[in-house]
Structures are given as C-alpha cells and as structure tokens.
C-alpha cells in the first residue's frame with residue numbers, strides 16, 4: 001500500500017523518522033512516496049507551500065501522512081496546513097483524546113477517565129480567511145457556514161459515533177448569538193440526528209461546554225463543532241489529557257485524507273532529538289486503522305500504552321525524577337515493547353484487512369447544492385458606509401432616497417441600532433449600516449438596489465453591500481441589536 005509522506009519543518013523530520021521506524025519494525029505493509037511541502041518549499045517560491053509534483057502524488061495516492069509545517073509569517077501566504085485541508089476537501093477533522101496511563105494530569109490523578117472525540121468542521125467558518133478592512137478603523141471577517149458543508153461533517157460524526165457505539169453525540173455551537181450561521185449548523189445536526197435514533201444526542205452552547213469540560217469531562221463522548229470553536233475546544237481537550245504532545249488528528253475527506261499531529265513545528269526544540277513523537281504516532285495509528293491495518297495498529301498502540309504506563313517519557317512530560325528519553329530512544333523503547341499489553345486500555349487486535357484506496361479521476365469540480373427547491377425573495381439591502389457623522393445627520397441624507405417600495409428602516413453601528421431609536425451611550429465607529437427593507441411580503445429587484453447604490457454613492461463612501469433575502473418566507477438576515 002502506497003501513501004504520500006511529508007516530513008514537515010522544525011521537529012517534523014525527527015518525529016516522522018521515529019514513527020516510520022516504529023512502523024517498519026511493526027511490519028506495517030506501507031510504501032512511502034516522500035513529497036515536498038512546507039516552509040522550505042515556500043522559500044523556493046511555491047506560493048502554496050507544495051511543489052506541483054507533491055500535489056499530483058497526493059491526488060493520486062489519496063493518503064498524506066504529514067509532519068507539522070511552518071507558514072512564513074508576514075509574507076501574505078496562507079497556511080500550508082489549512083490550504084491542504086481545504087484544497088482536498090478534508091471536511092472532517094477528527095481528534096481523539098483519551099486518558100493515557102503514565103501521563104499525569106489533574107484528572108488522571110483524581111481517577112476521572114477521559115475519552116473524547118472531537119469532530120471539527122475543517123473547511124469553512126472564519127478559516128475561509130476572507131477578510132477586508134472597510135474603513136480606517138473597521139476590519140471584517142466573513143464567517144462562512146454552508147448547509148452541504150455542515151451536512152458532510154455532521155454525517156461523518158454520526159457514522160463514526162454509530163460505529164464506536166458512542167454514549168452521546170453533542171453539537172457544540174453559539175446559535176444563541178449567531179442565529180443564521182450556527183443556527184444552520186445546529187438545525188442540520190438535529191435533522192441528521194433523526195436518522196440515528198439509537199444514539200443519544202444533544203446540543204450545548206460552546207461557553208457552557210468549556211465550563212463543563214473542565215468540571216465533568218467524563219460526561220461527554222463525541223463532540224461536533226464548527227471550525228474555529230472546534231479548534232479552541234480541541235486544544236482545551238488536549239490540555240485535559242496532558243497537552244498537545246498527545247493529540248492526534250485525522251483530516252477526513254471522501255477522496256483524500258490527511259493524518260498529522262495537532263501540535264506545530266516546536267522551533268524551540270527542533271534539531272535536538274528531544275521532541276515527543278507520541279501525537280504523530282497516534283495519528284499514524286489512526287491512519288493504519290483507516291487503512292484497515294487494525295492488527296498492526298493495535299500492536300503499536302499496545303506497545304505505546306505499555307511504554308507510557310511503565311513511566312518512560314520524553315522531556316516534555318512524565319516524572320521529573322526519572323531520566324527523560326530522547327526521541328530515538330523513546331521510539332526504540334516502544335519497539336522493544338511490541339507484544340506487551342498495558343494494564344489499562346489494551347486494544348484487541350483484529351486481523352488486518354487492508355482497504356484499497358481508489359481516488360477517482362475527476363473531470364470537473366463537485367458542486368454541492370441543497371436538493372430541496374426553495375423560494376427566494378429579495379427583501380432589501382444593507383449598505384455599509386464610511387462616516388464619522390452622527391446618526392441623525394446620516395439619516396437626513398439617506399432618507400432622501402427612502403421610497404415607499406424600499407424605505408430606510410434603520411441605521412446601525414457595530415450591529416447596534418442607532419436610528420430611528422438608539423442611545424447616546426452607544427459608542428460609534430466610522431462604519432455604519434443603512435438598512436433599506438421592503439414592506440412585509442413585497443419583493444424588490446436587483447435594478448432597484450443598483451439605482452439606490454448609485455444615488456447613495458453621491459452622499460457616502462460605500463464600503464460594502466449585503467442583500468437581504470427571504471427564503472421560503474423566512475427572513476434570513478440578522479436584526480440590529482435594539483431593532
């Protein structure tokens with residue numbers, strides 16, 4: 001079985017070498033095609049951090065095992081890690097966090113077991129990286145949540161939960177504030193949940209989850225979240241089980257999957273052969289399981305768990321009274337423990353049943369679109385303008401263009417209504433939103449909006465325009481605070 005391997009930057013090559021050495025000793029039936037990705041590839045002038053050969057090898061083989069990679073700072077280039085996940089639509093990021101005996105934490109000392117699986121949406125949200133500065137003082141970021149994107153990751157989470165007979169599947173969100181975006185994610189979750197009646201499902205607001213995660217982490221099992229909240233919550237989970245050195249990650253797509261550790265390149269310890277290879281090894285074990293190499297995965301995992309249980313450790317964790325092993329010696333210790341079984345958490349070996357990875361040759365891009373037809377009505381428009389005038393002055397100018405068909409209904413600043421009603425205590429910045437909205441049930445045309453744009457442009461510097469939609473008669477835009 002052939003897979004693509006990118007060693008990465010910083011500690012990447014050291015920990016990758018250790019892991020591949022363990023794979024070889026375990027007899028993993030894998031061949032590697034080493035591909036060029038990472039900081040030094042950016043430095044060679046490849047703006048996306050990978051060579052064309054690397055891209056085509058990965059698209060042919062369908063599996064990438066990668067070390068951490070550094071994105072050059074301040075050069076305007078996007079993160080290679082995020083680019084890889086997005087380019088190949090690895091829509092679900094699965095991270096598992098389990099109590100590891102030998103890795104002391106407040107929870108392990110208190111005898112509280114942790115067994116969490118975080119499924120984080122991996123493509124959308126603020127990771128679209130679509131940001132604009134609108135005025136001298138105001139910058140915005142677009143947070144994209146889509147129904148098909150949500151469906152893909154949520155369905156994956158449920159399928160995985162069904163397979164592992166999960167105790168509970170929890171959707172984590174902030175739909176009380178982000179009613180349209182997180183509302184779409186949450187509604188999609190509950191809709192798909194109906195197809196998994198055997199599973200216990202619920203949802204929780206992300207801040208409440210963070211508090212409960214610290215007080216009662218054992219009560220959760222599978223968590224499914226949007227991208228940024230998932231990023232933060234998974235680092236919280238890593239902290240619960242002993243830190244980033246123990247957090248594996250699988251980026252799952254329909255055609256291409258990427259396996260990597262959660263941690264970064266650890267530049268402070270790179271080149272010293274002291275890094276902890278456990279997170280990359282656990283990611284590698286997840287990859288072996290994904291490839292159907294369950295017996296090999298179990299052999300390595302049992303040896304790793306036994307090694308940790310026996311108190312062997314690298315410098316970043318473990319009993320300070322016992323000497324730390326370097327990366328190479330730690331890997332050798334795991335190999336020496338092949339065939340041993342840990343007292344707790346032992347994995348049962350099921351025979352290897354290698355799967356055949358077949359990546360389709362695509363002629364065009366797949367476009368995901370809602371299957372059910374909807375009625376869409378253009379109900380109005382929000383104009384964002386650059387101004388340091390007072391709300392009343394802006395209203396006086398804008399009202400000249402307010403019509404019976406498309407009246408100016410309010411003005412807001414940072415999402416808070418400041419006209420026609422407002423408070424003098426609301427602090428303003430140099431970007432206002434003028435909302436023109438048709439009367440209930442009436443539609444406007446694009447041309448009406450274009451004409452209004454032309455007129456308003458005589459009075460204001462327009463920084464952005466957002467149309468207001470009704471879908472199936474429902475307003476799908478937010479109200480200003482106080483509206």
Ligand code: NAD
Nearest residue numbers: 068069070071081245262263264265266268269275276316
């Ligand atoms: P980091 O994870 O590299 O390091 C944070 C701290 O954890 C450091 O003190 C480091 O020494 C320690 N650490 C991390 N991994 C370790 C290991 N395996 N063994 C022992 N100690 C370990 O995070 P950072 O310093 O914020 O980021 C450094 C670089 O890594 C940045 O360029 C960042 O963009 C990149 N990064 C890449 C990925 C990825 O490739 N998926 C993820 C995160 C960060």
